[in-house]
Amino acid sequence: MTSARPKIDFDAKIPNNVDLASDRKLQRALERWQPNFLDWWGDMGPAVDTKDVYLRTAVDVGREGWAHFDHVPMNEYRWGVFLSEHDPDRKIAFGEHKGEPVWQEVPGEYRADLQRLIVIQGDTEPASVEQQRFLGATAPSLYDMRNLFQVNVEEGRHLWAMVYLLHAYFGRAGREEADQLLARNSGSDDSPRILGAFNEETPDWLSFYMFTYFTDRDGKYQLGTLKESGFDPLSRTCEFMLKEEAHHMFVGTTGIDRVVTRTAQLMNEHDSDEVAGAGGIPLEMIQKYINFHYTVSLDLFGNESSTNAANYFTAGIKGRWQEERRKDDHLLTDDAGAVDAVRDGQITTTEVPALLALNQDLRSEYMSDCRGGLKRWNRILEKHGIDARLSLPHVGFNRQVGAFAGSHITPEGKMISAEDWKAQESKWLPTEVDKTHVRGLMHPVLEPGKIAGWIAPPSNGINDKPMDFEYVHFN
Amino acid sequence: MTVLEDAPAAPQAAGADAPPQVDFDTDPTRYRHWRYEVEGETAWVYLDVAEDGGLVPGYELKLNSYDLGVDIELYDLTQRLRFSHPEVRSVVLTSGKESNFCAGANIRMLAQSSHSWKVNFCKFTNETRNGIEDMTANSGQTWLAALNGTAAGGGYEMALACETILLVNDRSSAVALPEVPLLGVLPGTGGLTRVTDKRHVRKDRADIFATKSEGFQGPKAVDWKLVDETVSRKQWDATVRERAAEAAAGSHRPVDGHGISLPPLAREVTAESDSLASIRYPNVRCDIDRGARTATITVLGPEPHAVPESLERIHALGADFWPLAMTRELDDLILRLRTNELEIGTWLIKTQGSIEGALAFERVIAEHSSSDWLVNEIRHYFKRTLKRLDVTSRTLIALIEPGSCFAGALLELALACDRQYMLEGTFEDHDEEQDPAQIVLTASNFGTFPMGNGLTRLQSRFYGDDETLAALEAGSRFTGAQAEEAGLVTDAPDDIDYEDEIRILLEERASLSPDALTGMEANHRFVGPETMETRIFGRLTAWQNWIFIRPNASGPEGALRRYGTGRKADFDQKRV
Structure with a gap:
């Protein structure tokens, strides 16, 4: 090659464990892509003007000390490329290639499918940054603002991770897809994000906590199935992403903990369920937000019966949740499974080949995980001596995708008419009044150690820092 | 009967x-x-x-x-x-x-x-x-x-x-x-x-x-x-x-011509392993990879100094004259691969040699093909061999790399392919100093070697796009990027992308249905007008091959199998 490129110190700029410094292909791709990414971050990333933020930066993949905490100007955040450690003996765990060594290169036969999976996963990562762009302006505390930005930069890094795969393994077509990931924008009329759920703005912090609890948890399950992939670089990338994803769900879990705690406190203080007037979020409203975010996230798992999922499984490119811990033949060619169905106005199940039931299988895993949050929040209510309980609605409630789409099912799982649904919908899903109330509570609290009145403070700070630590510095 | x-x-x-x-x-x-x-x-x-x-x-x-x-x-x-x-x-x-x-x-x-x-x-x-x-x-x-x-x-x-x-x-x-x-x-x-x-x-x-x-x-x-x-x-x-x-x-053949002999081809077939084999001739090489189901066919170009100085010399060389020797070998190879290597579904076509050498031979052929019977025969033989490629039911991919000589008649080999990939620039980690690959258009690409549809391969390629076609001139040379711009190659990746692009392409191709590929390729290769030839290879053959697999012909009670048994065929009477 004769072209003289500006020499960039890649290892310093982009923390990585993929030997970026000696990979010409990757360097060239990233050289072009990185400025576009920074432009995108500037245009579509957090809108609050900050000087620096106390952020975690991934710098390694080891068990100890994989991350580094420091105040960093956000546009200087070092988005890195990390894959979990390489296991030279790893074998494909399922499908028709079961037992063969995992692939270190994209098998041409599955190029299109793998590229599609990576693009869809990659598309959600920047989407959530875009959806949450204006939230920082109404943060209930500096601690929360910092957590929001932490989630944002890490979603940005997850985008990098997917872009790395596209650049490193998919040639020219991969580079073009990587560009498209920045060209689509959440909520854009011309070029929206691929999945509908990622085109809705996150309008308030309750929605943000719900999103990180429920929707990021969908991400966890998707990553979990890709972690099983026979395409080793994808598997290793997703395994490392899951580490960061855990923090995002922590933000959601503890965020809702704190809202519920505060509501319980207000209920006790005022001896009333009606805490809206006292600047809190009533339990009924929290329940409606749960109903909404949970069901929208259920839709993300796709149709109950899916030939795509079956093909991905057979090909060995996307497995089941915790595939290797399962005790079956990992081929599923002779098995059957029951999937949800609506027949003659009744909620029932129908038997299909197990391979076709993989979406439902994953959704079931997700649903039982979600129940953990409800247990937590109900324990808080119990601790505060409150009898009311929060719950997850029926799987068929408010669904737009799959077997229940088009049916009207109450949170209790009763099939009702469209008219009945219309009459009662406002009891189950956030109304304009509810949303206006929640939005009305969103006032920024920027003084270190202080917190908004609708949410309780966290029990611990970040990285053992106290609550009154200056997590964010402003210009 | x-x-x-x-x-x-x-x-x-x-x-x-x-x-x-x-x-x-x-x-x-x-x-x-x-x-x-x-x-x-x-x-x-x-x-x-x-x-x-x-x-x-x-x-x-x-x-x-x-x-x-x-x-x-x-x-x-x-x-x-x-x-x-x-x-x-x-x-x-x-x-x-x-x-x-x-x-x-x-x-x-x-x-x-x-x-x-x-x-x-x-x-x-x-x-x-x-x-x-x-x-x-x-x-x-x-x-x-x-x-x-x-x-x-x-x-x-x-x-x-x-x-x-x-x-x-x-x-x-x-x-x-x-x-x-x-x-x-x-x-x-x-x-x-x-x-x-x-x-x-x-x-x-x-x-x-x-x-x-x-x-x-x-x-x-x-x-x-x-x-x-x-x-x-x-x-x-x-x-x-x-x-x-x-x-x-009415013949234009000379009355005093002396024929040349066609000695047996020097062909060396080796099986290096269960998956690798090669067929080698002096001017054509074929490397078979059974695992990948590919055959890499490399046509070795002539040396510039080997150009015969006179028509007499061409006749004296006879079957050793490079264009004839190469065409005989290529013809034999195509027939052998087609008949004996059914599972080798993709042929990668390469050339290796001096562009100037190829062009020098072109000039000799052009000069004599209308006046000398032997040179004329060689031209038509190469034409027919290209037509064999056109109707070959294999995926044909031209790989145009440094050191290749896709010029004029040899460029027709690339144009006969379903796709053409040309390296832009050179391979960085190559040991020797290389010049970037070039392709060269000559008069040979504008009518010397018509396809069965009566069009040149360029006319077929740019069917209905006269403007692009008109912009192409004999004598033009193209690097990868230029060839891509001119529409003469499918893609011209640089060395960072090249190997990956080709590998993925080949693996992807290998996963597709061989029957669907055969049908698709045949449809794409023969655009435009029908001739008796295209009707025979397209319409007649396609119908015949359909009938061949139908039970009414080849089933146990079909006419083909029952013929001569004294029993009548038992037809499924549904018209399809």
Whole structure:
């Protein structure tokens, strides 16, 4: 090659464990892509003007000390490329290639499918940054603002991770897809994000906590199935992403903990369920937000019966949740499974080949995980001596995708008419009044150690820092 | 027809599932089914099939019926008439048997053959029939069919490839296409097409003829234009001679030419392992990777200093003259791969050598091809070899890399491919200093080597896009990026992307249905106008191959399998 490129110190700029410094292909791709990414971050990333933020930066993949905490100007955040450690003996765990060594290169036969999976996963990562762009302006505390930005930069890094795969393994077509990931924008009329759920703005912090609890948890399950992939670089990338994803769900879990705690406190203080007037979020409203975010996230798992999922499984490119811990033949060619169905106005199940039931299988895993949050929040209510309980609605409630789409099912799982649904919908899903109330509570609290009145403070700070630590510095 | 045998059809012969390795090497001393005699300006070609000379066991070649082995000899014979006999200006095709010309393809052979064998057999015989027409049209060797007995099915199709058909009028000899009524298949070696398109038989008469198993004898055959002339036994020899002399009179062949000999090809076949094998000739190399199901075909270009300084030198070199030597080797390789390597689904076409060398040879060919019979023959031979590529049911990918010589005629190899990938720049980690790959357009790309559809490969490539085509000029040279810009290559990745792009492409291709690929590629390769050739290779062959796999022909109760058993075919009566 004769072209003289500006020499960039890649290892310093982009923390990585993929030997970026000696990979010409990757360097060239990233050289072009990185400025576009920074432009995108500037245009579509957090809108609050900050000087620096106390952020975690991934710098390694080891068990100890994989991350580094420091105040960093956000546009200087070092988005890195990390894959979990390489296991030279790893074998494909399922499908028709079961037992063969995992692939270190994209098998041409599955190029299109793998590229599609990576693009869809990659598309959600920047989407959530875009959806949450204006939230920082109404943060209930500096601690929360910092957590929001932490989630944002890490979603940005997850985008990098997917872009790395596209650049490193998919040639020219991969580079073009990587560009498209920045060209689509959440909520854009011309070029929206691929999945509908990622085109809705996150309008308030309750929605943000719900999103990180429920929707990021969908991400966890998707990553979990890709972690099983026979395409080793994808598997290793997703395994490392899951580490960061855990923090995002922590933000959601503890965020809702704190809202519920505060509501319980207000209920006790005022001896009333009606805490809206006292600047809190009533339990009924929290329940409606749960109903909404949970069901929208259920839709993300796709149709109950899916030939795509079956093909991905057979090909060995996307497995089941915790595939290797399962005790079956990992081929599923002779098995059957029951999937949800609506027949003659009744909620029932129908038997299909197990391979076709993989979406439902994953959704079931997700649903039982979600129940953990409800247990937590109900324990808080119990601790505060409150009898009311929060719950997850029926799987068929408010669904737009799959077997229940088009049916009207109450949170209790009763099939009702469209008219009945219309009459009662406002009891189950956030109304304009509810949303206006929640939005009305969103006032920024920027003084270190202080917190908004609708949410309780966290029990611990970040990285053992106290609550009154200056997590964010402003210009 | 129609080989009338009493014995019931044999079960599938052992050879049917694992067809033998077919060799295309032969010469007149080894012929078992043909002989020819040159008398002055006329060559007398006798079909005289040895009944026990079948290529694979399981059938007898009765009644001058033929199989692939018979046709391999015919192909060799046509090549020798072209190259070794410049003095021959007309060719009389007749039978060495008493009162029987040829009964066509052997039915027992067809009934026992796998689908792929039948398809390959038909393709090769079609190419040889087209080659015979090409001799009449472009070599100054006009073919006459002297049907001294009944010519049925493939026998009549062989006659149809000739310029003139004479049928003996003996009150019993006939021409016939009995495939439909007797065998439930088509006269698929051009028969249906040539009756209408070449001999201009009215379609209702063609319908009657093709469903009338006994066909027509002389007078009616003349009346319906199925033959040109019918002659009594008494007049037969004299008339045939007279017609042969008349045909010879119009030839542009030299009277004092000296033929060249076509010695056996130097070919080395090695199997390095279960998955790797190679076929090497002096000027063409092929490396087979059975795991990837690819064959990499590399044509080695000539050296600039090897260009013969004179026409005399070209004649002295003969079969060693690079363009002829290379074409013979490539032709042989294509035939071998097509017949013997069915699972090698993708051919990667490369060249290696000096662009200036290739261009120097081009100039020699261009200078002499209209005046010298040998150079003219070589040009048309390369044309036919390219056409073989065009109708090859394999994915063809040209890889244009530094050190290649895709210039002019050799560029046609790339243009015949389904896709062309050209490295932009050089391979960075290559040991030696390299110049970036170039491709060069010459006059050869603008009409010297037309495809079966009558268009050049450039015209086919840019069909309906005259503007792009008009921008291309002979003499232009293109680097990768320029070639991509001009539309001459599919893609021109640089060295960072190149290997990945090709690897993914090949793996992806290998995962697609071979049948769908064959159909898709054939559709894409032949754009635009239909010719008799494209109708034979497209319409007729596609229908025939469909019929071949239908139970009505090849099922246990189908006409092809039941033929000669004394039992009637049991048809599924649904029209599809």
